[in-house]
Amino acid sequence: MLSDVMEDYLKSIYALQQEDGGPVATSAIAEYLEVTSPTVTSMVEKLEDRGLVEREKYKGVELTQEGETVALEVLRHHRLLESYLTEHLDYSWSEVHEEADTLEHHISEEFERRVAEVLDDPTVDPHGDPIPSADLTPPEDDTTTPLSDHDAGDLLVVSRVSDRDEEELRYLADAGIAPGTRLEVADVAPFGMVTVRFADDGERDQSLPENVARSIRVRPADDDSDPDSDSESDGGDGEGNSEEIEA
Amino acid sequence: MLSDVMEDYLKSIYALQQEDGGPVATSAIAEYLEVTSPTVTSMVEKLEDRGLVEREKYKGVELTQEGETVALEVLRHHRLLESYLTEHLDYSWSEVHEEADTLEHHISEEFERRVAEVLDDPTVDPHGDPIPSADLTPPEDDTTTPLSDHDAGDLLVVSRVSDRDEEELRYLADAGIAPGTRLEVADVAPFGMVTVRFADDGERDQSLPENVARSIRVRPADDDSDPDSDSESDGGDGEGNSEEIEA
DNA sequence: TATAAGTTTTAGACGCGGCTAAATCCGGTA
């Protein structure tokens, strides 16, 4: 059995690996989990003993196949829980992460199955993040790009937002930005400030600080041109459960 | 903050105090939690330091006001969860206890509130156990009696069944015995074997071993004589969510 | 009332997951 702490390390390493590709530095994990470097060193040694990570001293750490599977399992729990809390217990977008972050370690496989069933096997969570499938096969690579990488004139659909900052999520809900929202980049100002125009509401512009623009991930709007199903515009109460993501 | 282990100790002490009245012995807690006596001793010392129990060395331990409140809080979580899992996630009677026993320590107050709300503030869990109110005032004393204490001819309503033995719960579900079931004691045989007749089905008798009869708690059937609302007789699939309990 | 049996506590250990301080390594710069 793995402790919830070990699960958190594996989840973190997975997330950091997704971000940057290669091996993950001790200090990166330490920062992510808010612990000290020696703590990380001793933990990754333990994970290495259990065959969950591969490690080269002074270099960095990578998940093994088995370690990745555990990470995906925990991620599946997390994202199913977020979806469930949003849809069945009236949680808002910004509240779910913290609750799911604890519960993900404590639900049974039975619970996971039943939640997936009543949600009808969702593939995306409320923040647009893909939910690993029940068989825990690695999802294909993320093809979305940060909003901050785009230029004036680009037509985009919001694909994912970071779920780790509650403050920021409230801000986005307020601004009416959620997975599925169609935007045009109106302007990119110094210091990375991005101004976007809402495709569904030509009236309205919204300026976003660089750090926010960096955490919003988008894909091009051009391809699947039909404005599709439930275009529940916005409304004060940032709900808005997303559409498909696949490119 | 209290650890989940501390919460379990407080919950155990509460349960044992309910059973027997007075101070609770180290060995009783040890047996209940399946740990050794020295482990219990060191834990209750810690709980004493935190003002959650009172203790007299070599004598026993009792909950303080504060300790009782914590126990009731955990019990509320447990029983709300059992109710929720039964009603909204299609768990059966016999499956809920284990899941709730873990989750009770890991849900937030917000989660508790929302679950209570969608369940419309239930007062009894699927096993007939009273759910402590949100303000955590101590519930009045249990006036039910074990089925095993009764004699042939007694007319009874099942009030509570023990939730800790999954095996036994499956057995009872199978037999069609649940909170709310009306029974007449047909016979008490040697070794405490009790045979009951179903009030709603004069045809059918059921013999129950002493240990099972002891864990079924009942109250007299005579007083509120109207056969009342949803008398969903039985059916193979032990669901049957109970009625009121108050005497 | 002395003693034996059973319970409880004390003593000492261990793995976990954290920390700080000190030693070591690595990569870049002079």
Add this chain to the structure above:
DNA sequence: TACCGGATTTAGCCGCGTCTAAAACTTATA
């Protein structure tokens, strides 16, 4: 190529929750 600064690991500590073995206490019995 020698050195320096930063990252990493080593060393050693702590509190938690558990254990076993041994000592101390309580209670029942002779």
